[in-house]
Amino acid sequence: MRGLSWKGAILLGLLMVPAVVVADTDGMSADERAEKLAEQQKKQTQTRTEGLSGEAASIVERLATDDWQAINDVVEELEALAAPETLPVLQALSDRRLYFDEQGRVLIEDPATGEYSDAITGETVEVASENLSQPTLTNAIRRGIRPLIGQLQLFSDDVATRRAGAEELADRPRPEMLGRLKELRAEESNPEVLRLLNIAIARLQLDASDSEERLEAVEVIADVRSARMKSELESLLETDAQGDPVEPDAAVREAARDAIEAIEERQSTARFLSDLVYGLSMGSVLLLAALGLAIIFGLMRVINMAHGELLMIGAYTTFIVQNLFALMAPQWFSFYLLAAIPAAFVVTALVGILMERGVIRFLYARPLETLLATWGISLILMQTTRVIFGAQNVRMASPEWFSGSVQLMQGVSLSTSRVGVIAFAFFVVALVWFVMNRTRLGLEVRAVMQNREMAAALGVSANRVDMWTFGAGAGVAGLGGVALSQIVNVGPELGQNYIVDSFMVVVLGGVGNILGSVFSALGLGVFSKFLEPVAGAVLAKILLFVAIIVFIQWRPQGIFALKGRAGDDD
């Protein structure tokens, strides 16, 4: 533990890397965009039309059908018409809020109130929902509607709406829109919207007849370096049947080649970075799963086979806290996770203390038998959970602020929950470090672990310290359970999946050395993520296991062997 202060600092620094990688601001990130779009739609969506007339009305009327071809035609005609007043209809269609009744009236549902309004007149309509049908909607139709909505949004006075529209178009530009996009570009004043429009137009102009325009387009795209546009650039380099290049202008070809190179470079960086980040993410999950064991097994030498079940109890406690919040304080629901952290700690710590007092303290001298007894405890805990909560998984809802993802770089995004888990892992490591090095309990624990007899002779109640250490280790396992509940399924067998992994982490890191566990968990995570693309997830895992087994033969005391007693098992 000593030296965690500086080593910890390095480690923290290392983990800050992903956090400080400047978020890509070219606006072409799929997830960010989707998220923003959804947000925009929430705010900007009009739930009814202002009333339609003329051609728009006559086209919209024809949505009252379940023939998908007809709907596709309607969408195409609306696209040609480009009437901003049809936006609410299209959004309702896309969100499955559009209905038609037996008289052929097209109705829009207001998701907030559940009211229906006539799409043509804009008036509220009283209608029984069982008489309503929905027009057929497929992903293919949506694919047409999305850019259309984007295009119509560009007519808005609101910058945010225009930006949402421009983002959509930059992503899925349609050749038919080229002319209109150019007109809109001429009028646009907002630089961000303008930039996005330029991208959209550039993508459409890659096959312009004027080579100057093509060159300019390639340059705009090269600037964006989005992998999505790579295939478009590649098509410029293709050769026809005679072996002549499709693109006549050598300068354009050259520019395209450079752009592709830049994109590929970026892609490989992204791949490396994503392997690293996913590895750290996986490693921090392993770490949280193993940390409690690093205390119980590492410090106390108790082979706690019920460790997995302590994780499970932590996860179930989170589930209970979630339900209590939903029941008693729905307005605070999104903060249930914060409340679950102390709750899980306390509950699992109590279970741990019960285990220690009831069974384990009689077995300190017989480590191999602790193994059997704790395995028995594990079976009982698992079955108890089944009896109480059922054999099936329970449903965990991630709080809103915990869903979504963080874009670290184009092509590298990490879900918020995993970022949270990484941060939480460091919080827990820091907590353990603090308790071990800065508190009375920590001092006594370390004293007892180094020399039990001497500690007792100095008035330290080794017995009591055992109890608290076990309780604390169990509590930390409970914290691991809170984190796991956010990324894996919560069921009675949750813990079984982590028990062997946890032991591997602790043994590899060096028994008795918590810092070693931190490094071995993160290292295992990163290695397996770099192995995975080559070997596949399972083989990667097997290889790691074999590597660990070999490693232990070579260095039985783990990566970070403490001098002296630790690591020596007899």
Add this chain to the structure above:
Amino acid sequence: MPASVKSIWGNDMLEITGLNQYYGDSHTLKSVDLRVETGSRTCLMGRNGMGKTTLLRCIMGLLPVASGSIRLQGRELNGLRAQQRARLGVGYVPQGRDIFPQLTVEENLRVPLAGKRSKGIPERVYRLFPVLRDMGRRRGGDLSGGQQQQLAIARALVLEPEILLLDEPTEGIQPNIVREISDVIRRINEEEGMTVLLVEQKLAFARSTADCFSIMNNGQSVASGPMDELGDDIVSQHLTV
């Protein structure tokens, strides 16, 4: 029996009668009797392997006894755990010192505060061993043998014990520190009235440090009395090899 009730001898800090202990099949302590008067500096002597360390460990509660009684200020210690004995006032400096090697010097000194009200290291410990103050942040395992011995004594003193058990404090230590240790033992005894029970092989050190002696041979107590009664005959009979 409450601690305040004095034994029939009245002024005994520690009184051991008929103590028997077995290690596996061997009978290591054979009905040992020992009295340590309050305020005395008693030296427990004997050849190697005669059961001195075993006796100290039994007093501390680190080894189980088969029969017999150990009383501290009249209070029976048998049945109490080591930590309870420590809190009743038994300070222990083991053979080999048993410093916590991974803890800093300061942390080593803080360990005995477990059972104490005051959460600080008593100032007088640093007065007795000024060197420990400067080494506060060093790891116990990094200290020299002499420094470790000082640390071990200091650590036991933090407990503010009634009786201090020292097991061969001079073993493997350079002479200047041996003298220092002898001084410290006398000072705490004379200035604070702390009773000392010392296990020592070196006659000179025992003579200069202790005022009473007790000799064990083959697991039995064979002789005891004031230090000036420790004549050559006793020495040659029980102590010289």
Add this chain to the structure above:
Amino acid sequence: MKTRGSIRKTGLACLALGGLLASGVAQSEDNPIKVGILHSLSGTMAISETSLRDVALMTIEDINEQGGLLGRELEPVVKDPASDWPRYAEQARELIERDEVDVIFGAWTSVSRESVLPVLEELNGLMFYPVQYEGEESSRHIFYTGAAPNQQTLPAVDYLMSERGGGAEQFYLVGTDYVFPRTTNRIVRAYLNANGIEDDAIREEYFPFEHSDFQSLVSDIKRFSQSGQTAVINTINGDSNVAFYQELANQGVDSVDVPVMATSVGEEELRGMDAGPLVGHLAAWNYFMSVDSPENEAFTERWAEYVEENDLSGGSDRVTNDPMEATHIGIRMWAQAVLEAGTSDPDAVRQAVPGQCVDAPSGYEICMDEENHHLHKPVLIGEIQPDGQFATVWETDGPIRAEPWSKYLEGSEDKKADWTYPWVCGDCEEPRYDLEL
């Protein structure tokens, strides 16, 4: 040793004959007909199989309320093989030998079915298997009431390739590493090849059961999808789906760009997860709880009522799904066959089941094929809704006949599943059954 076999057989024959002569009628009225239910109620598969036990018990209760069959009550015997494949075999044996059931309704994974099959063959048992599966099997002892690949996955692939479904030109096949996804994907690959999609436009990945870290996979799907219109065929089974879809959503893989077609995600599985990330993705089944038909209305209402009466865990959240419908159809078909045969004897019932038809909740009249022990079923493709239900976006014109042996697989083109007399099994030339009695 040979003598002993024949001694026993003769003994049995005498015993049976004696029984028939002596107390045949009385016995049949007193004794209930025993029905075995073999679904895991604990372990990994409990999430899916518990509901099948429930719906089977419900259907049996309904039959009993109408007076049972042939004047005899149905008595369900429930076992829990605890998601442990060899135990399916053990318990099937117990059901037939010790509990003397006449039919078993059970199994979910192909592994469990394959583990039971030898027992059925040995003891001449009869089982109804209610789950969509990979085909390439046909047994005289099993009636398959779930879909064969041409009744689920292949129409789904067709849909994805069609203009309506988005015109996918590249396919990413993701599955759990076991026989159903492996075989299904072999068929899918052969089918795609036959439809002009080359191997370099197909990628295939497998993960173990319970796998929960799909970060690398999803980022690979993202990269792959950049080179053309891509669809994912998801044969991941069970709990892993939650993590998979969550990761898709987290990395911004949108159903509009890359639709995911699931073959093992139904209403019951969605109940256990937050449907949010799945919305817009697809699933192919033969029945959805949202199907609009009078039979389905009756079925779902009766189910809700049954759940309430028996206070089943989950309560009003409980849903119906495709394998539940298949279980329901299977039991009703078996009951009709018992009535037609006039006995619950497995051999007689086996011959009476082909050709039975029931009005199924899916809104169609579903019939057992005369030859191949599989149902004719309609195929529905649904889009996942935020409430965990499916909105049908496409369906076949009517029920499709099952092809247990896929014509797209080398080696099985010529195989035939034909259990009309004289019994010919699919993967062998010799009849494996001869009428001895």
Add this chain to the structure above:
Amino acid sequence: MLMRQPFVMRLARLHSGFGWAVLLLLTALALVVVPLLNQFVTPDSALYIPDWLVTLTGRFLCLALVALALDLIWGYTGILSLGHGAFFALGGYVMGMHLTHNRMETGTIPNFIQFLGRDDWPWFWVPFQSFWFTAVMVFLVPGALALVFGFFAFRSRVRGVYFAIITQALTFASMLFFYRTETGFGGNTGLTDFRELLGFSVREADTRLVLFMLSAVAVMLSYLLCRYIVTSKLGRVLVAIRDAESRVRFTGYNPLRYKLFVWTVSAMLCGLAGALYVPQTGVINPGEMAPANSIEMAVWVALGGRGTLVGALVGAGTVNGLKTWITAAYPDLWLFVLGGLFIAVTLFLPKGLMGLRQQMAGRSKQ
């Protein structure tokens, strides 16, 4: 002097007269009485032993053999292995491979090999067509794995808790390895649908009876082998290693060789058990290598009493009998019972059932 005794004499001294009598009685029970009651007694008689019970007992005997093997290494050498499930399963897979060959018609291959994109048997499958090759491999495959693994582990002086944990990792990694379809052993499904062994149908009750008798013989002979080992000079060295390994090393013995020998023998016995188990169960799949199974094996031994050999047999029989009964009668209770058993045995029966009498005597003395 002792070592120069003729082998037969040495063998005769394994047991007291009483011990031999019991042994002979049990052998007679398995080889004569059970077949008689199964074959020639009518099913409605109270004495009739039904086929399923014969098969069940046959399988229990295989599990008892595993317990015996585990006791040899744990009880006498103090090395707790949590990886014996892997050796057991390997023996099972070897036999399963032979049975799979038998079931396939010539020229066809099972679907899981087709999944690998090939249309013929992989090289590591081909030789298992031969029964005799298979019979040898039943011992050699688990034995070789144990030898290599043990050599490195014992050489590095990995022991105690560490050894238990890395053997657990060994079986876990093997499980993952066999779960993969790419590995070519049937993946998740494993090997199943067995039909014939040496021309006899494994589904016939007669064949099952013979398998039961074979299992009984295997247990008996293995017991004698283990007994022979532990009563020899080798056995005394083993116990010395268990109690004080460093002292053994100082007295000039190299514990590595002794440990390695017993460890490998133990693994081979497990392989034999697996090979007999599989045709009676009808399926072998990677689930057998789940760490939980191996831990359960340790409980059989602990319950019966470590270091007694007989205890291992008793423990395996007791736990598996209980399991069969309770999982059928009170399925929800089984894990509570098993878990409770684990705890109770470690807390209250450190010497297991075999030590019970001794323990009771000790208590009454007090």
